Amino acid sequence: MTTHLPHPHHPDVPEEINGLRMTRQRQEVYRFLLGERSHPTANEVFMRIKEALPHVSLATVYNCLEALVQHNAIRKVNFDREPSRYCPNLAEHGHFHDETTGTIHDVKFKPGISLADVLDLPPNTVIKDVEITLRGQLT
Amino acid sequence: MTTHLPHPHHPDVPEEINGLRMTRQRQEVYRFLLGERSHPTANEVFMRIKEALPHVSLATVYNCLEALVQHNAIRKVNFDREPSRYCPNLAEHGHFHDETTGTIHDVKFKPGISLADVLDLPPNTVIKDVEITLRGQLT
């Protein structure tokens, strides 16, 4: 193993996000996700940032993704038991899985809609997180 | 390996469900799920029906569960990447995960509510399946 030169920071990603120090690896992961709307998997992130960081490991990609999720910089989304995917859209939204193409699309809530209006929730329920997944076809 | 005596069918489960022949193993899996509201995992089903079928294998439980799901007799529900759980409630409903107790509760939709009323769906979208998951606390 060779020694590494210090990694310059990328200009368009801040040095810190929500108290998380942005190392070079975290920057590459975060920057790639910001420009992606495809909800890539950890492995897809890994293959992509290897172009900029040939020595990066998959474990580090998992570490970076987890750190970014923990600091609310990105979101982790799951479809059934498929590999987890990662989403840079921090607004509350759902996910539509187009079965024809395999693509995933963000779906916004209509303005002014609250879940309590739609769901028959038990009393004294405090909702911390909501997940809405749709499967179907774009005709 | 010893030879097995023929297994009698259980009186309260039909011989066939939606075209799926109900073997003794499928009957035990199905009958246990019908009486459960806890959304058990495959392993929990396995441990429970072993009491009635000591020779049953975990692979068979997975096979039975998959067959029942495929024939719309039960539903498979996933929470993040936790082990899959199985639900006998065929009505359209969501799942509330109580973080305090770890229990899962079915959540009905309010009558007369359509998803198109709530979500800003792209045009020409045909929804085949919806999944709503809530996480929070029952205070």
Add this chain to the structure above:
DNA sequence: AATTTAAATTAGAATAGTTCTTGATCCAAT
């Protein structure tokens, strides 16, 4: 600037839920 301390990264092993493979067994139809 050198030293110390802590955080982050890496490579590979380990984990765990699920699926697959293969041979045995069951069952319906001939």
Add this chain to the structure above:
DNA sequence: ATTGGATCAAGAACTATTCTAATTTAAATT
């Protein structure tokens, strides 16, 4: 009774993810 297809059982294989341990990097302290 025999055949053929479905089902089952046991264990191996698979795979996304997590863990471990050693190294490297960065921050903090002297």
